[in-house]
Amino acid sequence: xxxxxxxxxxxxxxxxxxxxxxxxxxxxxxxxxxxxxxxxxxxxxxxxxxxxxxxxxxxxxxxxxxxxxxxxxxxxxxxxxxxxxxxxxxxxxxxxxxxxxxxxxxxxxxxxxxxxxxxxxxxxxxxxxxxxxxx
DNA sequence: AACTTGACTAATC
DNA sequence: CGATTAGCCAAGT
Numbered sequence: 001x002x003x004x005x006x007x008x009x010x011x012x013x014x015x016x017x018x019x020x021x022x023x024x025x026x027x028x029x030x031x032x033x034x035x036x037x038x039x040x041x042x043x044x045x046x047x048x049x050x051x052x053x054x055x056x057x058x059x060x061x062x063x064x065x066x067x068x069x070x071x072x073x074x075x076x077x078x079x080x081x082x083x084x085x086x087x088x089x090x091x092x093x094x095x096x097x098x099x100x101x102x103x104x105x106x107x108x109x110x111x112x113x114x115x116x117x118x119x120x121x122x123x124x125x126x127x128x129x130x131x132x133x134x135x
Numbered sequence: 136a137a138c139t140t141g142a143c144t145a146a147t148c
Numbered sequence: 149c150g151a152t153t154a155g156c157c158a159a160g161t
Binding site: 139 | 160
């Protein structure tokens with residue numbers, strides 16, 4: 001059977017990508033909070049933050065997956081305010097020692113970490129130091 | 136095959 | 149700081 005034309009493996013199967021994303025999330029330790037974008041980056045899928053959401057949403061084992069450790073950019077919970085999901089995520093994070101204010105996780109004293117990684121290894125993409133950094 | 140939808144993100148208002 | 153808009157990428161209709 002040769003006839004197989006190209007196709008090759010240039011484009012990894014979608015499931016493969018989703019699996020990679022879930023693996024990254026599954027590897028998150030207690031108290032470690034990362035953003036969708038960072039998860040995508042770690043999974044080798046830069047620019048596909050939305051794909052992370054899809055992977056978590058379609059995760060077969062969301063119950064055993066620390067999905068709550070994944071938040072939106074800036075440490076904001078992406079679920080609608082007041083929604084059960086948002087409340088549950090906030091509760092789960094608090095249970096791990098993460099302080100959550102409303103739909104946003106409390107970061108190290110007003111640091112402008114957009115990538116915000118609490119306990120995450122080698123992250124801190126930092127953000128330009130704002131202008132009048134007041135306190 | 137075109138259009139809509141979504142667990143995203145950044146910039147504006 | 150919340151609401152809007154626009155850009156982005158893949159899946160579902």
